[in-house]
Amino acid sequence: xxxDGAGPTGAAVPEEAAFAQEVPRGEPILEVRDLVKHFPLxxxxxxxxxxxxVKAVDGVSFDLMQGETLGIVGESGCGKSTLAKVLMNLEPAxxxxxxxxxxxxSRLSGGALKAVRRNIQMVFQDPYTSLNPRMTVGxxxxxxxxxxxxxxxxxxxxxxxxxxxxxxxxxxxxxxxYPHQFSGGQxxxxxxxxxxxxxxxxxxxxxxxxxxxxxxxxxxxxxLEQLQGEFNLxxxxxxxxxxxxxxxxxxxxxxxxxxxxxxxxxxxIYDHATHPYTQALLSAVPVPDPTARESRDRIxxxxxxxxxxxxxxxxxxxxxxxxxxxxxxVEVPPxxxxxxxxxxxxxxxxxxxxxxxxSGEDVGSxx
Amino acid sequence: xxxxxxRTGREAGTPYQGPLLDxxxxxxxxxxxDGVARAVNGVNYSVRAGETLAVxxxxxxxxxxxxxxxxxxxDMPPARIPRGEIRFRxxxxxxxxxxxxxxxxxxxxxxxFQDALSALNPVLSVGFQLxxxxxxxxxxxRAEARTKAVELMERVRIPAAxxxxxxYPHQFSGGMxxxxxIAMALALEPDLIIADEPTTALDVTVQAQVMDLLAELxxxxxxxxxxxxxxxxxxxxxxxxxxxxxxxxxxxxAPVHELYARPAHPYTRGLLxxxxxxxxxxxxxxxxxxxxxxxxxxxxxxxxxxxxxxAQDVCRAEVPELFPVAEDDGxxxxxxxxxxxxxxxxxxxx
Numbered sequence: 001x002x003x004d005g006a007g008p009t010g011a012a013v014p015e016e017a018a019f020a021q022e023v024p025r026g027e028p029i030l031e032v033r034d035l036v037k038h039f040p041l042x043x044x045x046x047x048x049x050x051x052x053x054v055k056a057v058d059g060v061s062f063d064l065m066q067g068e069t070l071g072i073v074g075e076s077g078c079g080k081s082t083l084a085k086v087l088m089n090l091e092p093a094x095x096x097x098x099x100x101x102x103x104x105x106s107r108l109s110g111g112a113l114k115a116v117r118r119n120i121q122m123v124f125q126d127p128y129t130s131l132n133p134r135m136t137v138g139x140x141x142x143x144x145x146x147x148x149x150x151x152x153x154x155x156x157x158x159x160x161x162x163x164x165x166x167x168x169x170x171x172x173x174x175x176x177x178y179p180h181q182f183s184g185g186q187x188x189x190x191x192x193x194x195x196x197x198x199x200x201x202x203x204x205x206x207x208x209x210x211x212x213x214x215x216x217x218x219x220x221x222x223x224l225e226q227l228q229g230e231f232n233l234x235x236x237x238x239x240x241x242x243x244x245x246x247x248x249x250x251x252x253x254x255x256x257x258x259x260x261x262x263x264x265x266x267x268x269i270y271d272h273a274t275h276p277y278t279q280a281l282l283s284a285v286p287v288p289d290p291t292a293r294e295s296r297d298r299i300x301x302x303x304x305x306x307x308x309x310x311x312x313x314x315x316x317x318x319x320x321x322x323x324x325x326x327x328x329x330v331e332v333p334p335x336x337x338x339x340x341x342x343x344x345x346x347x348x349x350x351x352x353x354x355x356x357x358x359s360g361e362d363v364g365s366x367x
Numbered sequence: 368x369x370x371x372x373x374r375t376g377r378e379a380g381t382p383y384q385g386p387l388l389d390x391x392x393x394x395x396x397x398x399x400x401d402g403v404a405r406a407v408n409g410v411n412y413s414v415r416a417g418e419t420l421a422v423x424x425x426x427x428x429x430x431x432x433x434x435x436x437x438x439x440x441x442d443m444p445p446a447r448i449p450r451g452e453i454r455f456r457x458x459x460x461x462x463x464x465x466x467x468x469x470x471x472x473x474x475x476x477x478x479x480f481q482d483a484l485s486a487l488n489p490v491l492s493v494g495f496q497l498x499x500x501x502x503x504x505x506x507x508x509r510a511e512a513r514t515k516a517v518e519l520m521e522r523v524r525i526p527a528a529x530x531x532x533x534x535y536p537h538q539f540s541g542g543m544x545x546x547x548x549i550a551m552a553l554a555l556e557p558d559l560i561i562a563d564e565p566t567t568a569l570d571v572t573v574q575a576q577v578m579d580l581l582a583e584l585x586x587x588x589x590x591x592x593x594x595x596x597x598x599x600x601x602x603x604x605x606x607x608x609x610x611x612x613x614x615x616x617x618x619x620x621a622p623v624h625e626l627y628a629r630p631a632h633p634y635t636r637g638l639l640x641x642x643x644x645x646x647x648x649x650x651x652x653x654x655x656x657x658x659x660x661x662x663x664x665x666x667x668x669x670x671x672x673x674x675x676x677x678a679q680d681v682c683r684a685e686v687p688e689l690f691p692v693a694e695d696d697g698x699x700x701x702x703x704x705x706x707x708x709x710x711x712x713x714x715x716x717x
Contacts, residue, residue, distance in 0.1 A: 075570035076541075183658050213425040214597055215674075218641035218654035225651070240571070247643030247652065266648075284575040286600030288642050290623045293604060300579060301572045304540040 029234050030064035030087070030120075030202060035096035035106075037079075037086045041309060054309045056082040058258035059096070061335065064202065069228065069235040071249030071266070073242055073281070077305055079258040080238045084204045087236070088122055089113060100202075118148050121200040125207035127187030131179040137190055138175040141165070144197040151198050164193040167230075168223060185216035192223065196231065204236045209244065221248060242285050246270055254278045257316040258308055260335055264347035272344040274354035277317045315352070323353045385457055386413035387559050387591040388437065388476070393451030395432050395615075398444060404662040406432045408615040409451075411689070414559065414591040419582075421594045421606035421623070423638075425659055429615035430595045434561045437593075438478050439468050455559075474504055477552035481564035483544035487536040493520075493547050494532035500554035519550040523580060542573035546580065553584060559591040566601065578605060599642060603627060608702060611635050614660050614670035617689065618706045631692045631705035631714045633675045669707070677709050 038053035057079045064070050072080045085091040087098060089106065098106040105116045124130035131140055141161045145152045152160040162172035168189040179187055188208060195203050205224065209217040221244060228235060239245050245252060246266050253263040254277065262275040273279050280299040287296065301320045306312055315333050318324040335350040345356050395407035407429040414420045424430040435441045437453050439460065452459045455475065460468060480486040488496060497519055498512030507515070513532065520528035523546040536544055545565060552560050562581065566574040582605055585592050596602060602609060602623065609626050611619040611634065619632035630636040637655040657674040660666055666673055672682040685708075692703035692710055707713060 075572060185658060213659060214599070214638060215425060215641065215655040216658065218652040219656075221643075222651050222654055242571075243643045247648060280572060284571045286571075286574075286578075286598065286604045288599040288603050288627070288639070290603040290606075290627050298575060300575050302576075304542055304573065305570075 026068075027066050028063035029066045029101060030236075031097075031099040031102075032063070032087070033061045033097045033099075035060045035083070035086060035098060036094045037082050037091060038094045052309055055258050055311060056308055057086060058308075058311070060255070060258075060260050061096075062253055062260060062263055064234055064236055065250075066201075066234055067228075067232055068250040069237050069248050071245035071252040072236065072238045072255060073240060073245050073252060074255035075240065075281075075305060077257075077308060078255040079308070080255050081206055083255070084122065084206045084236070084238055087204060088120060089117065114147070118151070118198045119200050120202045120204065121195040121198060123188075123191050123195045123203060123205045123208045126211050127184055127191050128179075128211070130191055131187055133179055136176050136178055137161075137165070137182075140179070140190060141193045141197055144194065148198055160197070161193075164197055167196065167227070168193045183216075184212050185219060188212060188220050189223065192220075192227070196227065199231070200233070202234045202236070204238070206238045207240070208237075210239065210241065217244070224248065242270075242282065254281065257305060257311055259316055259350065260348075261317065261351070262347075262349045263335070264349075268344050268347045272347075272356055274338065274341060274345050274347075274349040274356055275317075275351045276321050276323050276353075278349075279357045280320075315350070323351075325353070327352055386415050387456065388593075389413040389452075389454040389457075390433065390437065391452040391454065393433060393436060393453065394449050395429070395436050395441065395446055395451075396449060397446050399663070402663045405665060406446075406615050406662055407436070408665070410612070410615070410617055412610050412617065412620070414593055416558065416591050417585070417589045419585070419592045419594060419605055419607045421596060421602040421609045422612060423596060423599070423602055423609055424612035425597055427614075427659055427662060428612040430612050431563055432615075433612075434478070434563055434593065434595055438476060438561060439472055440478075473500065473557070474555045475557050476559045476561065477555070477557040479545075479548050479552045479560065479562040479565045481567055483541070483548045483568070484536060486548060487544065489536055492533045492535055493539070494534075497547070497551055497554060500551060504555055515554075519554055520547070522553070522584075523547070523550045525550075540573075541569050542577060545569060545573075545577050549577070549581060549584070553588075556588060557590065559593070560585070561593045561595070563595045564597070565594070567596070567598070574601075581605075599638060611638075614665050615662065616670065616706060617704075618671065619704065620689070621692075621703045622701075625700065625703060629714055631703060631710040632707045633677050633709075633713055634671050636713060636716060637674075677707075677713065679708070681708055 035057055036059055037057040038055050040050045041052040041054060042048040043051045060083060074080050082091065086093050093106045097104055100116055108116060138161050141164055142157050145157050162175060165172045165174060170186060170189050182190065209220050212220060225248060227233060237245060237248055249266050251264065252266050252269040254261050254269065254275065256277050262269060262273065262278045269278060270282065273282060280301050283297065283299045303320055306319055312319050314330050315328040318328040333350045333352045335348050337346050337348055338354040341354060390410055390412050393407055393410045397404040397406055410433050412420060422430045436448060448461060453461055455471060460471065494513055494516040497516035501507045501512045501515050517528050517532050520532060525531060525543055525546055539547065565581065566577050569577060578601065594606060606623045608620065608622050610617045611632065613634050619630065619635050626635065627639065630639060640653040641655060643652060655674055660670055668683040668685055669687050672678040675682065687706045687708050689704040689706045690710055691699055692705050692714065693699045
């Protein structure tokens with residue numbers, strides 16, 4: 001990766017130099033602290049008055065390490081897609097900080113923001129709506145070069161786009177075709193090629209395979225893993241399919257109603273979950289094995305996810321939790337390793353009563 | 368059970384013994400600008416009372432079109448059914464008149480759709496829409512229909528049903544809306560329910576609630592259930608037997624345990640192998656190469672042959688029939704069929 005800001009005009013923005021340094025593997029490349037995104041709820045047409053806020057992301061902290069894949073799981077409405085948008089600065093953060101290689105980026109604008117965005121790219125969920133139907137594949141993948149001409153000089157762009165098509169496993173001769181001439185899996189490859197165009201260091205994948213057919217999902221997952229090795233990428237992989245997340249992730253974070261409730265290595269989360277929500281989520285996933293039908297110890301949660309405009313006090317999961325006590329309604333449990341646990345169960349978990357699940361534990365549904 | 372179908376007299380006296388629904392050699396085509404899309408190319412399946420058949424397939428495999436043909440809700444044209452039979456309690460519904468068909472739809476066979484928000488009318492209250500079932504089919508009064516609607520909502524465990532009966536669909540959460548869809552399907556106590564991806568749009572914790580409810584109600588009323596899905600996990604959880612569809616044909620049928628343990632078709636095997644497994648972490652996932660076929664240009668021979676690791680010349684020349692599957696010593700495996708010339712070899716893989 002060459003140094004940024006060496007464009008023909010030479011008008012390098014000072015911040016860019018800071019982003020050029022390499023971060024060693026295993027060090028944080030993105031540090032997120034207490035990130036908050038509230039969407040105001042207003043009343044009135046002319047004199048808008050804020051009457052509340054949808055607390056989509058409400059104090060989320062985590063690190064993304066260089067070269068790793070961090071999976072983010074959670075149900076719809078838990079704020080995982082909003083989190084992605086705030087990290088990309090597509091939505092301004094209401095509070096908190098996002099540091100990229102030690103530099104605060106959540107309040108950047110203009111040239112400095114542009115320089116950061118080059119290094120953080122996104123692959124979207126729906127390959128049918130995220131590609132402009134009136135642009136050719138060449139124009140779609142080449143468009144990032146219009147914004148960052150320093151990456152590929154004008155004369156080299158066609159070649160650069162064809163190389164990208166080749167990298168994602170599409171025929172480079174398809175450069176003049178339109179999105180509708182491709183299948184869903186191929187379109188997602190186009191979206192990935194566009195994400196790769198600027199040689200980013202971080203790619204945020206928001207449900208990259210959930211719109212694809214089962215037989216095609218594995219192809220795209222393999223491609224993402226292969227590209228990660230080839231280009232030394234760090235992934236934030238947002239998905240609701242827990243088995244795919246486990247396959248691809250080094251670490252996994254679980255979100256519920258705008259909060260990170262548990263985060264740890266894939267083994268810590270999947271085999272030693274200590275937060276009741278994680279345990280319920282894992283137990284609810286249908287297992288593709290009919291012999292497990294009888295032996296499954298499923299926690300069926302009662303009720304629905306509360307509204308993020310009016311989340312419960314204290315622990316947000318308490319309204320559906322079988323362990324909830326009075327304390328849970330008063331005190332917000334911090335996301336930290338619970339001191340009373342040890343071994344693989346000792347990892348960040350935001351529960352006052354964090355514990356690994358015992359088989360036969362009474363999880364009787366509460367009224 | 369005193370309804371039109373029984374009253375036609377065919378089964379009068381002796382109770383009907385055969386399968387509830389028997390689809391035979393069904394073909395469905397769509398006439399499009401670019402040619403004829405053959406969405407369903409000879410599907411056979413049957414469901415008995417109390418039984419759950421899962422129809423597994425990717426988008427474009429014809430699983431939903433088959434169900435719509437059974438329900439009689441295909442738009443014709445552009446769709447047409449050139450061949451086939453759909454027997455309900457032994458009588459071919461494709462030969463019935465419009466009125467008779469209508470008496471079966473909803474009353475005898477009901478359907479649950481994937482997207483409850485678009486399947487429900489946004490400008491009518493859910494109570495009105497539930498009550499409509501009784502008004503249209505039983506001609507009851509509005510007040511009585513409303514009482515019945517509340518009963519139904521209670522039966523699918525919607526909290527505070529009495530207060531919520533006048534709410535509109537958008538005021539309910541996704542899981543609650545899907546419960547209303549189930550309530551609507553149950554309203555007239557049908558013999559058969561077709562559920563087309565009933566939980567795909569729902570979150571996993573809610574999905575579990577809805578599937579449990581559906582299974583419980585099915586047992587209570589001894590209904591037949593056709594579950595259309597692409598989710599191998601959901602199938603493993605609830606199905607008794609499975610029909611795997613590919614490019615408009617059934618490529619394999621088997622009881623659920625046997626299908627997962629020993630698939631007899633390379634496509635089924637590929638699907639099962641591409642599920643991420645714990646012991647394969649860090650390795651490449653098995654992926655079926657290539658793409659599902661375009662229905663306007665289904666490959667000659669076996670439709671799966673361009674993607675199949677086992678394909679031979681015969682696969683490109685001849686369409687394989689659904690062969691009965693048997694053990695090596697010739698003992699037939701009950702309920703098992705595979706549309707692969709090499710089912711024996713596939714059965715022994717792994």
